[in-house]
Amino acid sequence: MQRIGVFICWCGSNIAATVDVKKVAETIKAEPGVVYSENYQYMCSENGQQLIKNAIKEHNLTAIVVGACSPRMHEATFRKAAEAAGLNPYMVEIANIREHCSWIHKDMDEATEKAVVLVRTAIAKVKLNAPLMSGESPVVKRALVIGGGIAGIQAALDIADAGFEVDIVEKNATIGGRMAQLDKTFPTLDCSACILTPKMVDCAQHEKIDILSYSEVEEVKGFVGNFNVKIRRKARYVDETKCTGCKICMEKCPSKKGLNDFNMGLNTRPAIYIPFAQAIPNVAVIDPEQCIKMKTGKCGICQKFCGVGAIDYTQKDEFIDRQYGAIVVATGFKPIALDNFNEYGYADNKDVITSLELERLMNAAGPSDGVLVRPSDGKHPKVITFIQCVGSRDTSGCGKPYCSKICCMYTAKHAMLIREKYPDTEVHVFYIDVRTPGKNYDEFYRRAAEQYGVDYIKGMVGKVYNVNGKLMVQGSNLIDNEQITIESDLVVLATAIEPEPSVRKIATLLTASIDTNNFLTESHAKLRPVESPTAGVYLAGVCQGPKDIPETVSQASACAAKVIGLLVKDKLKTNACVATPDEMMCNGCSQCANVCAYGAITYVEKEFRLGGGKTEVRRVVSVNPAVCQGCGACTVTCPSGAMDLKGFSSKQIMSEVEAICKM
């Protein structure tokens, strides 16, 4: 018989305001098996934990129940406290009387009654708990970074500097990501390429970093410390080891009509190309859809001119398998498609552009060599209107419900740069709210509005339409309470950002959770912001939520710290709550092995005694505890009931059900 101690937390007034904690502790005293019951203001505090430790020792407790916040919050804390007092950490159960009780109910009697039931349920379970031991598994001292934007670059550099091998898998032909496309960066207005490209070079030259560009993750198996990853190295039709990046092929290529993705489709590029001058690796790639040789078999000009013989039209996708201890996801973002926003006339007017397109137009290495011109006629725009929140903070279903966070700042940046370079240009900004929290951010915005004379108009735009080549922007001015129409030469849409669509596939491969907006979910919004709920997977940059460059870099470095903390360990403790078979009941039918997603189940021939000196050899199940993740699929599948799950046994769950029903 267990000697159970029950500890009810007030959580200040979080629980105590709606649950009569003293009454709960008092009522529970009468439960069979409970030898000690106490309540305290903050059970998770140093004093609270000490109270638990003392009680375990004084009353020889064999199991404890803590009625407190969610086990997702403090289960680990209380397990550690129990362990310190000499109890097996798995002899602890949490009754969630905060998130699942006090916070959602208003009536004190009702909430108190429910809290008692929840604590009773936990007691019913803990009575059947058994001490569990974690196993150990080795750690592969190598990290994978998926995505070679600024987040991936920073994470890779930090991990590599600590002495661990890192592979960057980037789906594009070069690393650099979105930051490489930007002109200047807020709030200091330093040139994006000047601060990014040295870091790209550092990556390329770092002996611990291997850049796998033009590659994608195809398959992920294994678990924290031991991921087996299959990587597709897409055929670039150019031998990466031979190409010197001389660009002669780009000059000679006769098929020059491909849209230049790097310049947001504002100009064209040849079928064989290097995305931009500072690309890393500085190696060409052939677009097979556009290449005349690949489509018709006739041409081969680039091969003829290539001095080092790097062109290989017969190249095929290759697959490589690598092992990693940890994975950083840094897949970044893209601006949303504007199909749902016909009112802004983006599809019909060349001079309605997105902010990222403006970024390319203003960039010295962009399609217009940094001279701001209208895409339609190449003339200087004299009146430019910016429209904020295009698709952001949109609950109508056309756009995204969240704030994209970076648009207020980059629009202030654009407005300021334009006014600085072309003082004769009029700049208007339609906004819903201007949101500029952050170091030196609000000062930056105020400079745009006050010193640079940018005209900020509070109100939304209803329509943009073309009258004889002039763009008429019709919107409301809420401050003056009037409808206005601004005759503009160029309209810039601060388009909402969303995670790269490929993140869904990667999340599925990694079994990492994703939210309704396709952002990867962090393990805890406040306390574990860079860890995915999947152990060994970390999140950096916009794949986790909208953020600007400084935040992305901080998060990437935080990821690196977490990865280094993992990789310095030689062994990891494995999940103790694993499947456990009863060999005597197993008939070797293989159904459990069929449902196991991890390949943790195998079969062995074993000799069993039959009595009377006879033995028989039977095929029975065997679970590898280092590989089992403890989902329990096999336990329900087993037709003979031979499989059970430690920590969540059938008997435990049955008695929980019973405790809830017998209220």
Add this chain to the structure above:
Amino acid sequence: MQDVTTGNKEFKPNIVAFCCNWCSYAGADLAGSSRLTYPANVKIIRVPCSCRVNPMFVLKAFQQGADGVILCGCHPGDCHYVTGNYYTRRRMALLFSFLNYMGIEKERTRVEWVSAAEGAKFSAVMNDFVKTVTELGENKRLTDLRVKEGK
């Protein structure tokens, strides 16, 4: 979100909710931290994955006097354990049709997908489920009468 109130004020159904640790339990936590109310007669049992729920547990709950049983897991395709919720979906479809055959209204059972980010959905689902079960009234079909007497 409003709590459910029905004409029959006497009857408060007892509801067992199985929630997977990774999505739905976290969704329930989010409902809590967002203070989105649902009736107190919903009690949650944490399981690692919705596929840990043996049909026996559901039957046990009805036998012990539960008026409704709901399973919540990650959205199809988002299971933390890759494929667990697909098994749940199949198993429970089969079980629920059996229960229906035995005279337990299928509305007393439900499988819902609630992600960790869907606190509002969790609360809405629970409010709706309690309302449905309250309208159905007490579950008598499978209940072991000895259990009810002992109350």
